[in-house]
Amino acid sequence: xxVDYTGNDNEYEAEYDTMGAQKEASIEDxxxxxxxxxxEAMKELTPILEKLTFAKDSSEEEVIQEVTKAFNLKDDYQExxxxxxxxxxxxxxxxxxxx
Numbered sequence: 631x632x633v634d635y636t637g638n639d640n641e642y643e644a645e646y647d648t649m650g651a652q653k654e655a656s657i658e659d660x661x662x663x664x665x666x667x668x669x670e671a672m673k674e675l676t677p678i679l680e681k682l683t684f685a686k687d688s689s690e691e692e693v694i695q696e697v698t699k700a701f702n703l704k705d706d707y708q709e710x711x712x713x714x715x716x717x718x719x720x721x722x723x724x725x726x727x728x729x
Contacts, residue, residue: 631697634709635661642703646675649715686716690724697724 634641643658655671657664666674681700684693694710697703710726 631701631712632709633698633703633707633711635704635707642701644671644675644701646672646679686714686718686720686722690726693724694726 631645632641632643639660641658641660643656645654645656647654653672654668655675656667657671657674659665678700682696684696688696693712693714697712698705698707698710707726708729710724712724713721714724715721
């Protein structure tokens, strides 16, 4: 997920990948000057992701609203880009460009 706001260094980026044997996670929160990687990022992201309830047939608007709320992100973003791979292997991308 990548969310960009107006101005320089105003983005929030989170990655969480548990596909296969290797697990990866990272948070690069330039809004709040907070960057964590690996196990520490996994510990932060897991409870947030467990709150999410959207499904692959949810509307783009529903998904974006739920994700921005769960991650405590403001709605005044310039760009929103989220890629999700559901448990059945379905891959969906949710993109908004307000520039």
